[in-house]
Amino acid sequence: MAKVIGGITTSHIPAVGNAIAKELFEDPYWKPFFDAYPPVHEWLAEQKPDIVVNIYNDHGLGFFLDKMPTFAIGAAHEYHNEDEGWGIPAIPPMPGDAKLSWHIIEGMVEDEFDITSCQELAVDHGFTVPMQLFWPGLLDNPNLPRAVPISANTVQHPIPTLKRALDFGKSLGKALRSYPEDVKIVVLGTGGLSHQLDGERAGHINKKFDMMCMDKIVTDPEALTKISRMELVKEAGSQGTELIMWMMMRGALGDNVEVLAKNYHIPISNTGAGMLLLESKD
Amino acid sequence: MSHAELHQHFDIPGTTIFDGEMAMKGYGLNKMCYSFNAAAARDAFVADPEGYMDKFGLSDAQKEVVRNKDVLGMINEGGNIYYLAKLAGIFKLSVQDVGGIQTGMTTEEFKQKLLDQNNQ
Numbered sequence: 030m031a032k033v034i035g036g037i038t039t040s041h042i043p044a045v046g047n048a049i050a051k052e053l054f055e056d057p058y059w060k061p062f063f064d065a066y067p068p069v070h071e072w073l074a075e076q077k078p079d080i081v082v083n084i085y086n087d088h089g090l091g092f093f094l095d096k097m098p099t100f101a102i103g104a105a106h107e108y109h110n111e112d113e114g115w116g117i118p119a120i121p122p123m124p125g126d127a128k129l130s131w132h133i134i135e136g137m138v139e140d141e142f143d144i145t146s147c148q149e150l151a152v153d154h155g156f157t158v159p160m161q162l163f164w165p166g167l168l169d170n171p172n173l174p175r176a177v178p179i180s181a182n183t184v185q186h187p188i189p190t191l192k193r194a195l196d197f198g199k200s201l202g203k204a205l206r207s208y209p210e211d212v213k214i215v216v217l218g219t220g221g222l223s224h225q226l227d228g229e230r231a232g233h234i235n236k237k238f239d240m241m242c243m244d245k246i247v248t249d250p251e252a253l254t255k256i257s258r259m260e261l262v263k264e265a266g267s268q269g270t271e272l273i274m275w276m277m278m279r280g281a282l283g284d285n286v287e288v289l290a291k292n293y294h295i296p297i298s299n300t301g302a303g304m305l306l307l308e309s310k311d
Numbered sequence: 312m313s314h315a316e317l318h319q320h321f322d323i324p325g326t327t328i329f330d331g332e333m334a335m336k337g338y339g340l341n342k343m344c345y346s347f348n349a350a351a352a353r354d355a356f357v358a359d360p361e362g363y364m365d366k367f368g369l370s371d372a373q374k375e376v377v378r379n380k381d382v383l384g385m386i387n388e389g390g391n392i393y394y395l396a397k398l399a400g401i402f403k404l405s406v407q408d409v410g411g412i413q414t415g416m417t418t419e420e421f422k423q424k425l426l427d428q429n430n431q
């Protein structure tokens with residue numbers, strides 16, 4: 030049977046893609062950010078997951094306001110990205126696992142989650158930057174897993190609640206663990222933490238709130254479900270609502286997790302950048 | 312209680328909640344910006360901004376804020392920052408340039424503000 034071995038959260042700021050392309054790993058601005066990732070590389074090299082479920086939020090490449098799915102799951106054999114309008118470096122198509130995608134979709138709809146299935150899905154920096162961070166070299170990296178992208182709507186309110194996000198993760202975890210093949214699965218929750226790009230409050234970062242979230246998401250994620258969406262915008266900023274993806278990831282891991290690595294750094298671009306490596310203990 | 316009233320309980324200074332009402336108001340503007348995912352669309356806009364804005368049915372107010380690179384104005388007219396970022400790309404404005412424009416700072420001042428956030 031399939032096994033969920035753990036989860037990783039990371040910010041997915043587009044500037045990170047550029048910094049990787051320019052190899053700015055030792056640059057004084059970037060070093061405190063990139064130094065967090067070698068422990069993850071070591072863990073991934075040791076664990077060699079076959080599958081990555083990459084939970085991210087599309088920012089206006091795969092979806093537009095004409096049709097905005099609250100939760101969408103990729104069901105393609107491979108995933109392409111595109112220039113997002115600022116000429117960020119494109120990456121080659123990432124291999125998918127359509128069979129597992131459909132297993133997840135079947136399981137979660139049976140479990141009463143209403144899913145949008147996508148046989149074509151252009152994946153943006155929310156998906157690609159974490160792939161680059163965790164599997165340097167991508168297709169040249171022998172440990173690159175097959176991917177299942179899952180996107181949640183954080184573009185347009187109403188966005189899902191933190192409770193719904195955690196429950197989504199729990200249902201996802203159930204579907205993954207019921208997959209009959211012997212595969213190892215790692216789940217990513219990408220985005221966050223606090224940041225705001227728009228309005229007179231642009232540049233808002235809330236360290237105390239981020240620290241609290243990074244703590245509670247490990248020990249007591251249910252506590253975070255008490256935060257309303259408007260409170261989340263107020264505390265974490267308009268785009269800090271990306272905490273939703275962290276909650277979706279967390280739900281999939283089961284009750285008990287161990288923190289293997291943790292990092293928080295201000296600022297990367299406009300963002301409080303957070304990273305957590307969690308191993309499932311259930 | 313209407314959704315607008317609901318949001319009024321959470322008046323967050325300097326923050327626009329991009330909800331259904333704003334998404335309807337900004338539909339044409341955002342649709343134009345979404346088109347800029349394609350390089351050919353960006354070229355077409357640069358070649359003829361007025362014609363391109365007409366094609367997407369922007370209102371006069373929306374055209375005016377685009378001409379003036381008035382980011383707060385664009386948000387007020389229903390623009391969503393994720394789509395507007397693609398327009399900012401055409402104008403060669405970074406995220407920090409856009410932050411500075413909205414907060415009345417130079418880009419350098421805005422970058423410093425971000426660095427200072429570490430001292431919270």
Ligand SMILES: [Fe+2]
Pocket residue numbers: 041088155220221271
């Ligand atoms: Fe994001």
